[in-house]
Amino acid sequence: xxxxxxxxxVEKTGGENAIVSLDGVKKEISLALVADAEVxxxxxxxxxxxxxxxxxxxxxxxxxxxxxxxxxxxxxx
Amino acid sequence: MIAEGxxxxxxxRPVRIRSSRAASVAGLLRGRRVDEALSLxxxxxxxxxxxxxxxxxxxxxxxxxxxxxxxxxAESAREHLLRILLGWKGDxxxxxxxxxxxxxxxxxxxxxxAGCGNSGTVTQALERYLEEHVFGCPPADFPKxxxxxxxxxxxxxxxxxxxxxxxxxxxxxxxVSPAFLPEVPAGExxxxxxxxxxxxxPEWRGAPRETGPLARRCRVPVVAAVVAExxxxxxxxxxxxLADLALIPGEMRRAGMPVSGAxxxxxxxxxxxxxxxxxxxxxxxxxxxxxxxxxxxxFHPRGVAAQALEGLTPRPARAVxxxxxxxxxxxxxxx
Numbered sequence: 157x158x159x160x161x162x163x164x165x166v167e168k169t170g171g172e173n174a175i176v177s178l179d180g181v182k183k184e185i186s187l188a189l190v191a192d193a194e195v196x197x198x199x200x201x202x203x204x205x206x207x208x209x210x211x212x213x214x215x216x217x218x219x220x221x222x223x224x225x226x227x228x229x230x231x232x233x
Numbered sequence: 234m235i236a237e238g239x240x241x242x243x244x245x246r247p248v249r250i251r252s253s254r255a256a257s258v259a260g261l262l263r264g265r266r267v268d269e270a271l272s273l274x275x276x277x278x279x280x281x282x283x284x285x286x287x288x289x290x291x292x293x294x295x296x297x298x299x300x301x302x303x304x305x306x307a308e309s310a311r312e313h314l315l316r317i318l319l320g321w322k323g324d325x326x327x328x329x330x331x332x333x334x335x336x337x338x339x340x341x342x343x344x345x346x347a348g349c350g351n352s353g354t355v356t357q358a359l360e361r362y363l364e365e366h367v368f369g370c371p372p373a374d375f376p377k378x379x380x381x382x383x384x385x386x387x388x389x390x391x392x393x394x395x396x397x398x399x400x401x402x403x404x405x406x407x408x409v410s411p412a413f414l415p416e417v418p419a420g421e422x423x424x425x426x427x428x429x430x431x432x433x434x435p436e437w438r439g440a441p442r443e444t445g446p447l448a449r450r451c452r453v454p455v456v457a458a459v460v461a462e463x464x465x466x467x468x469x470x471x472x473x474x475l476a477d478l479a480l481i482p483g484e485m486r487r488a489g490m491p492v493s494g495a496x497x498x499x500x501x502x503x504x505x506x507x508x509x510x511x512x513x514x515x516x517x518x519x520x521x522x523x524x525x526x527x528x529x530x531x532f533h534p535r536g537v538a539a540q541a542l543e544g545l546t547p548r549p550a551r552a553v554x555x556x557x558x559x560x561x562x563x564x565x566x567x568x
Contacts, residue, residue: 159237159238159277159278159279159280159561160237160278160279160280161237188331189315189331189335190335191332191335200279201237202237202280203237203561203562204562205319207279207280208279208335214276217276218276218277218279221261221273221276221277222277224261225258225260225261225277226260
């Protein structure tokens with residue numbers, strides 16, 4: 157099932173890439189699909205791409221749902 | 234941390250496919266009122282939010298209207314185009330513009346909110362984009378096209394990618410004897426979906442099945458011709474995706490309805506294949522819920538991906554996996 161996970165942009169790294177923070181874990185992703193995302197914005201990330209920006213409230217709500225669903229602590233091997 | 238899950242493919246003999254795709258939504262939705270559940274699902278499944286929402290509305294007995302169909306079609310077009318944009322990299326020539334693709338779903342939503350009669354402008358914009366950047370001809374002409382002639386003539390990024398596949402001799406890479414998921418009786422599907430384990434490793438009549446553009450469009454002339462010449466392999470899958478995409482504007486005009494089902498079951502044809510939701514209600518409260526996504530059919534341990542990847546080296550294997558198109562990330566491990 158195609159989950160897209162909310163993450164906060166902490167740094168733009170040049171080109172179309174950015175570092176996002178997801179539960180404190182940092183990961184480099186591509187902003188190629190979102191024209192106007194800035195540092196501090198929440199974006200939905202799917203397979204290494206930010207799909208769109210969402211509000212911090214939406215992000216928080218989605219993350220708590222995902223945690224409730226048992227996705228937290230899921231070892232990605 | 235929260236992980237979106239992924240599929241791990243070991244290119245050994247035999248090919249091994251495992252999924253770390255997580256969590257059932259049943260536990261999250263059980264005990265909630267239907268309206269609340271319908272507001273939560275699109276937040277979780279934001280990639281195919283409208284497909285999931287339409288399946289859920291149908292499964293929980295809510296009304297389904299033309300706007301639901303149009304949103305699912307717009308989302309399917311976007312998902313096909315993103316797969317093409319991000320994955321079909323041929324000779325490094327300039328690709329396709331991103332912005333109109335990402336605008337498709339929000340534009341269709343705005344049009345539908347103003348009354349479905351306004352969807353025509355969005356359909357036209359999609360059609361123009363497809364003609365200019367994908368097909369090099371009116372999209373409605375592609376399903377009947379002579380592929381060899383189209384490949385010689387079209388100067389679009391997808392045509393260049395397909396020429397690259399042909400130049401590498403990968404047309405028949407990953408060809409399988411198709412075992413397409415047929416139309417299935419609603420009552421039986423619904424019952425199976427509530428059984429433990431069915432939605433993670435689904436089988437129908439004792440065998441894993443394929444769902445997706447090739448299963449849906451195998452009778453479209455341009456697709457059937459490739460299957461006849463090269464088998465149900467890489468080129469057939471790529472052409473089937475293009476044919477499926479080419480048919481979307483016409484379906485939008487006809488108000489084609491990709492949503493079906495019965496009481497307690499919602500079935501939606503999405504870009505990646507058939508998505509099903511099954512709901513058991515007690516009054517207006519969800520007693521049990523199950524979701525069966527296309528990736529579970531196609532990446533079943535003995536399913537179409539496992540069969541197609543048998544004997545392939547990593548480069549064509551990667552192209553075949555991307556053509557079957559899992560909805561999560563994948564990791565390819567060489568033998």
